[in-house]
Amino acid sequence: MTAATDNNGSGGAEPVFELFLIGLSSHMLRVEWNKEGVMAEFNGALCKVRVLDLTDERGIYGAKLLADLGADVVRPEPPGGDPLRQRGPHAEQAGAEMTSLWFAFFGTNRRFFTLDTNTQSGLQQLTELAQNAQIILTCDHALGVDLLDWETLQAANKSQVVINTSSFGSKGPWKDFLAPDLVAGALGGVAATTGDVDTPPLKGFGELNFMVSGIYGAIAALAALYDARERGEGQRADISVHETLVSCLEHVLMFYWYSQQMMRPDNVLPRQGATHWSMAYTVMKGQNGSIMVTPTPDFDNQLAWLIEEDAHDDLIDPMYMEPENLGLRIERTMTLLAKWIADKDVEPLFHEAQQRHCPYGQVLPVEAVADNPQLAARQWYQPYRVGDMSLQSPGAPYHFSETPWSLGVLGRPGQDTRQILEDINWGQR
Amino acid sequence: MSEKRPLEGLRVLDFSHVLAGPFATRVLGDMGADVVKINSASRAVGANDPTHPYYLMWNRNKRALALDMANPESRPLCRALCEQADVVIDNFSVGVLDRWGVGYDAVSAVNPGVIYVQMSGMGDGGPWSKYVTYAPTIHALAGLTHMTGVPGREDIGIGFSYNDHQAGLHGAFAILAALASRQTSGRGQRVDVSQFEVGVNFAGPSLLDFFATGTKARPCGNALPYDLAAPHNVYPCLAAENPSVAEQRWIAIACMTDEQWASLKRLMGNPQWSEQAQFDGVEDRVAAAGEIDARIALWTSTQEAYVLMKACQDAGVPAGVVQDGVDLAERDPQLKAVNFLEKMADVSPVLGQTWVDHLPIHFSRTPCNGYRRVRELGEDNAAVLEDWLGLSPSEIDAAAQQGALK
CATH class of the missing domain: 3.40.50.10540 (Crotonobetainyl-coa:carnitine coa-transferase; domain 1)
Structure with a gap:
């Protein structure tokens, strides 16, 4: 075993951040230094699973999810670096190019390999990387994807899993349409329901649409891996960003298919700001901010609170208790809540509501999320080394009792090329 | 099954x-x-x-x-x-x-x-x-x-x-x-x-940005929060007279490169306003996004959304109709x-x-x-x-x- 070089030049000054990759003959074992400076094996749930990451924005989140659970994920980059390293936001570092924090988030826990697909040796390296992978994640036309001989690869490695993500799938009239996140969200039904009556339809902030296709890719990869291990045969799966978005629209298709059962006159609900399709959740303005307010799931509980504060007005009228008047009750309750909340400080209101089991939520800006006591108590933010910066980073979306999630050091372009070549015995044949 | x-x-x-x-x-x-x-x-x-x-x-x-x-x-x-x-x-x-x-x-x-x-x-x-x-x-x-x-x-x-x-x-x-x-x-x-x-x-990059630089992410409509792309918005299309919110028709257009902007200009017939030299570079287009968006909206508002989308895509310009539940269920040929x-x-x-x-x-x-x-x-x-x-x-x-x- 040979330890890879320290990739951040820190000389191990802060060993708790350090993470090394040690090449074994058939797999990679990730090892990290603990606080006592002792190497301990990192046993992520996907430890020893070899993944080749040939994704772009549409699939890179899925590769991140696999990498953060311990898979050995190799991401090739063209000479000059991955174009996604140009995505903002950026941080300026002394004596260095601007660092992409977008890439720092989506490019966690990878090994980076410089791949020149314009050379014969580069193409051969790409083929050998693919041959060695148990899972290959691709996106249509991403680096190297159009250059691989997929039929030959599949024939040579029957248990291999290949997951390809495209904007619209491999057939159909829109298969060649271009769809960055904004366009994907428009066609996928997301934008039509986001925004308000006095705004255009809106996209979610950042990359929310491609994070849906990304996780579907990761799910497909692990389902196919499970099947391959059980039955000895791998397979390919195709994922269309468009279909993934349509599958995650909550009420949109429900309104279309079941409008009669919902007793709705129309089968489309236009965008209406933060107001939920049930009309029983919305954001209200209070003192010192805004708060998401709802009388659900227990209207009587909310009514009791309003009665305590003498803010119930006519809500105790038995008329509102009749099942056929539920819509009227919601409307009247929301009107009274808006009036009642206008004079309240939203932060103490939020906590008092939760003490009363009312699922209110204070509308928090990102800086408050960064300083959130719940996340702090669960030690959710994790130390993360990005170049010369020691940052706090978002942690895991799940916690495994036996196989921990881990965050390493963001790799520089191509930094693991030599080690990976050794892993595939490049130059020794 | x-x-x-x-x-x-x-x-x-x-x-x-x-x-x-x-x-x-x-x-x-x-x-x-x-x-x-x-x-x-x-x-x-x-x-x-x-x-x-x-x-x-x-x-x-x-x-x-x-x-x-x-x-x-x-x-x-x-x-x-x-x-x-x-x-x-x-x-x-x-x-x-x-x-x-x-x-x-x-x-x-x-x-x-x-x-x-x-x-x-x-x-x-x-x-x-x-x-x-x-x-x-x-x-x-x-x-x-x-x-x-x-x-x-x-x-x-x-x-x-x-x-x-x-x-x-x-x-x-x-x-x-x-x-x-x-x-x-x-x-x-x-x-x-x-x-x-x-x-x-899901706020990952914005949180890293806050921790690294102190920058506080704020809503930015349909613009990209951190990268330069313009035009990049949702524009009105031909609809019924005085449409309700549900009846409005919209199209998303996202020029991610200068080449796509050039293609869009050609599709619009290279109107005089678009030929100004200061719109050639993406930084300038982003700075003038309000003016550009208003001009494009005038152009899109007279056109049927699906026809315009097809024309944009054929010209190499990323564009997509804002589809609602009825569109998805009845009209979307890709899902069909x-x-x-x-x-x-x-x-x-x-x-x-x-x-x-x-x-x-x-x-x-x-x-x-x-x-x-x-x-x-x-x-x-x-x-x-x-x-x-x-x-x-x-x-x-x-x-x-x-x-x-x-």
């Missing part, structure tokens, strides 16, 4: 309700897992009522077992089912399943291979662990409501329960990762999914080409026709194209108890007589 979907043979005991948990198990069921959904007559109201449209959306491809957990006679059956399960999943508040005697410690003691997933709002631990959440709560607390909107407002946010879907998908992914681990170690484990942490995760939305072939004897949106994963060897309708409360009691526990008809009758199965 395919006999060899990828998760055939996997047993999932599903105590979850509403959207996030049921969506996780819907994905597993679509891929062939034997998902047994626990419900009861006393809980089958609102979104837990098997006839409610919300329930219909998330609970296909599952078998229905009625267990009255308030009845002590049901507890031994519940424990026995947990002993046979590969996966146990719930999204009750922390501690509920412990009170029923089927918490992780009790179940793993007799079933060390179990993957035990708890999908609570805030996770197990921390000062907010008992806080009650729905997706709009999470959106607000995670920064998603604040960031999604237009400058100066914080009351818009995402218009549907994005985080519920994503929490479900992350729950399904976590289950599959734990199964992959079990395939090599032989051991199961507990997975604690905090829906809040799932939501905060793969039969993505269809009538449920397995018609409900109680509800009649129901509908399906397909699993958006197309496996080559183990296609997942089989869909079973949502089952009625307790419809599969006998089959599940026989398959999982080997109970005889008389033993099942006895359990029913004791009131456990309702």
Whole structure:
């Protein structure tokens, strides 16, 4: 075993951040230094699973999810670096190019390999990387994807899993349409329901649409891996960003298919700001901010609170208790809540509501999320080394009792090329 | 229905309700897992009522077992089912399943291979662990409501329960990762999914930006928050006179490169305003985005949305109609080409026709194209108890007589 070089030049000054990759003959074992400076094996749930990451924005989140659970994920980059390293936001570092924090988030826990697909040796390296992978994640036309001989690869490695993500799938009239996140969200039904009556339809902030296709890719990869291990045969799966978005629209298709059962006159609900399709959740303005307010799931509980504060007005009228008047009750309750909340400080209101089991939520800006006591108590933010910066980073979306999630050091372009070549015995044949 | 979907043979005991948990198990069921959904007559109201449209959306491809957990006679059956399960999943508040005697410690003691997933709002631990959440709560607390909107407002946010879907998908992914681990170690484990942490995760780049530079992300409409692209917005198209909000037609146009901007200009007929040299560079276009957007809106507002989209795409300009539910169900030719939305072939004897949106994963060897309708409360009691526990008809009758199965 040979330890890879320290990739951040820190000389191990802060060993708790350090993470090394040690090449074994058939797999990679990730090892990290603990606080006592002792190497301990990192046993992520996907430890020893070899993944080749040939994704772009549409699939890179899925590769991140696999990498953060311990898979050995190799991401090739063209000479000059991955174009996604140009995505903002950026941080300026002394004596260095601007660092992409977008890439720092989506490019966690990878090994980076410089791949020149314009050379014969580069193409051969790409083929050998693919041959060695148990899972290959691709996106249509991403680096190297159009250059691989997929039929030959599949024939040579029957248990291999290949997951390809495209904007619209491999057939159909829109298969060649271009769809960055904004366009994907428009066609996928997301934008039509986001925004308000006095705004255009809106996209979610950042990359929310491609994070849906990304996780579907990761799910497909692990389902196919499970099947391959059980039955000895791998397979390919195709994922269309468009279909993934349509599958995650909550009420949109429900309104279309079941409008009669919902007793709705129309089968489309236009965008209406933060107001939920049930009309029983919305954001209200209070003192010192805004708060998401709802009388659900227990209207009587909310009514009791309003009665305590003498803010119930006519809500105790038995008329509102009749099942056929539920819509009227919601409307009247929301009107009274808006009036009642206008004079309240939203932060103490939020906590008092939760003490009363009312699922209110204070509308928090990102800086408050960064300083959130719940996340702090669960030690959710994790130390993360990005170049010369020691940052706090978002942690895991799940916690495994036996196989921990881990965050390493963001790799520089191509930094693991030599080690990976050794892993595939490049130059020794 | 395919006999060899990828998760055939996997047993999932599903105590979850509403959207996030049921969506996780819907994905597993679509891929062939034997998902047994626990419900009861006393809980089958609102979104837990098997006839409610919300329930219909998330609970296909599952078998229905009625267990009255308030009845002590049901507890031994519940424990026995947990002993046979590969996966146990719930999204009750922390501690509920412990009170029923089927918490992780009790179940793993007799079933060390179990993957035990708890999908609570805030996770197990921390000062907010008992806080009650729905997706709009999470959106607000995670920064998603604040960031999604237009400058100066914080009351818009995402218009549907994005985080519920994503929490479900992350729950399904976590289950599959734990199964992959079990395939090599032989051991199961507990997975604690905090829906809040799932939501905060989506603000990842903005949080890194705040920690690295102190920059506070703010809503920016349809512009890219950190990268340069213009025009990049949603524009009005031809619609009925004085359209309601639902009748408006819109198109998204996103010029991600200078070449795409040049193509758009050609498509517009190279109008004089667009030929100004200061619009050649993306920095200048972003600076003048308001003016450019207003000019483009005048051009788009007289055109039919789908025709314009086709013209843009043919010219190499990324563009897409803002599609609503009717568009998706009736007009979208791409979804039609793969039969993505269809009538449920397995018609409900109680509800009649129901509908399906397909699993958006197309496996080559183990296609997942089989869909079973949502089952009625307790419809599969006998089959599940026989398959999982080997109970005889008389033993099942006895359990029913004791009131456990309702």
